[in-house]
Amino acid sequence: DTGVSQNPRHKITKRGQNVTFRCDPISEHNRLYWYRQTLGQGPEFLTYFQNEAQLEKSRLLSDRFSAERPKGSFSTLEIQRTEQGDSAMYLCASSSTGPLNYGYTFGSGTRLTVV
Amino acid sequence: DQQVKQNSPSLSVQEGRISILNCDYTNSMFDYFLWYKKYPAEGPTFLISISSIKDKNEDGRFTVFLNKSAKHLSLHIVPSQPGDSAVYFCAASGSARQLTFGSGTQLTVLP
Numbered sequence: 001d002t003g004v005s006q007n008p009r010h011k012i013t014k015r016g017q018n019v020t021f022r023c024d025p026i027s028e029h030n031r032l033y034w035y036r037q038t039l040g041q042g043p044e045f046l047t048y049f050q051n052e053a054q055l056e057k058s059r060l061l062s063d064r065f066s067a068e069r070p071k072g073s074f075s076t077l078e079i080q081r082t083e084q085g086d087s088a089m090y091l092c093a094s095s096s097t098g099p100l101n102y103g104y105t106f107g108s109g110t111r112l113t114v115v
Numbered sequence: 116d117q118q119v120k121q122n123s124p125s126l127s128v129q130e131g132r133i134s135i136l137n138c139d140y141t142n143s144m145f146d147y148f149l150w151y152k153k154y155p156a157e158g159p160t161f162l163i164s165i166s167s168i169k170d171k172n173e174d175g176r177f178t179v180f181l182n183k184s185a186k187h188l189s190l191h192i193v194p195s196q197p198g199d200s201a202v203y204f205c206a207a208s209g210s211a212r213q214l215t216f217g218s219g220t221q222l223t224v225l226p
Contacts, residue, residue, distance in 0.1 A: 004158070006158075031212070033213065033214075035214075040124075040218065040219075041218050041219075042119075042121075042204050042206070042216030042217050042218050042219055043159065043204070043214075043216050044216070045213045045214065045215070048212075048213060056213065091158055091159070093158075095212075099147070099166070100147040100149065100164060100208050100212065101164055101166075102161060102164070103149045103151070103161035103164055103206075103214075104161070104214065105161070106151075106158030106159045106160070107158050108156070108157050108158045109157075109158050
């Protein structure tokens with residue numbers, strides 16, 4: 001297993017376009033998380049899934065954002081009608097259920113630039 | 116409302132000496148605390164964690180101390196090495212298992 005994989009690594013898009021990011025978690029992890037990180041800040045929670053169920057969404061996740069995890073495997077995060085304020089690093093992480101002794105495993109992220 | 120704060124944006128330490136990174140939190144319901152390290156263009160990497168029922172956890176050169184009465188935790192790195200230079204994030208978790216991160220401290224270990 002090569003860890004958490006995110007694609008693409010970089011995305012430049014024009015304001016108003018839609019973008020979709022993909023995350024492939026560690027195969028035995030049933031929890032999957034999306035975070036967003038802007039310059040000089042720590043990652044901020046967006047949403048998380050346990051298997052295919054989306055259990056929690058942050059108020060940061062506006063109506064333009066949607067996430068899915070069909071069949072409890074990979075996940076996609078779509079941003080519709082992108083705005084310049086959406087420019088950030090989007091991080092995906094996965095974990096098993098239970099105590100957080102070993103934390104989450106993060107992917108390398110997708111850097112979105114909206115021009 | 117910043118529930119997890121890292122008040123030092125940067126820290127420089129001489130190689131071989133101790134690095135101490137600090138973190139304060141406000142939510143007494145947090146039950147797990149974690150430290151992550153991040154290099155540029157990579158995702159955060161888990162370093163060490165501590166449960167709220169403990170006050171110290173060690174893993175090799177890394178030790179995390181938790182002072183619940185002060186709502187404060189710290190990460191000690193001894194001895195510091197140039198490869199430790201990175202941004203260090205403190206994070207906390209409650210029952211929902213989502214992590215709340217601080218804003219990070221850039222550690223620079225000087226050879």
